[in-house]
Amino acid sequence: MSTDPQQPDAEQVVLGWREWVAIPQADVPWVKAKIDTGARSSSIHAFDLEVFEQDGRDWVRFSIHPWQRSDDDHAELSLPVLDVREVRSSNGQVEKRYAVALDVTLAGRTITTVMTLSNRDEMGFRMLIGREALERGFLVDASRSYAGGKPRRAVRKKNWGK
Secondary structure (H helix, E strand, O other), X not given: OOOOOOOOOOOOEEEOOEEEEEEHHHOEEEEEEEEOOOOOOEEEEOEEEEEEEEOOEEEEEEEEOOOOOOOOXXXXXXXXXXXXXXXXXOOOOEEEEEEEEEEXXXXXXXXXXXXXXXXXXXXXXXXXXXXXXXXXXXXXXXXXXXXXXXXXXXXXXXXXOO
């Protein structure tokens, strides 16, 4: 453990206020995410939600758009429902959201975190990473962006809708 409060512990990974992350379960190598220490839970833009029963449990099938300003590509996932949560959004409204366990890769480290499914189409980022995920060994430096690296320019341009 570091004795200098300005230096992170060796096992902590430094992130910026926004990062490129991967979703291995959906074979999505790049999604731009906002790292939000003000949010408790993480959230991803999901559409075409369909709840179904499998092995005596509720599951949810949904699609995601990995690019910010484009609906060109999508990936579909089917995951067990962990919970249905009431979440207060940034505008103060409370909505019920399905929560699932989703693997995300942040700065080269893959973790499984609880992710709520929400309509984030009008938000600046289609994914938000909250405190519950960050408490697992991440330190946020709000003065930085993409501390965990970024994709090649052609991938970034696709995110710009070009």
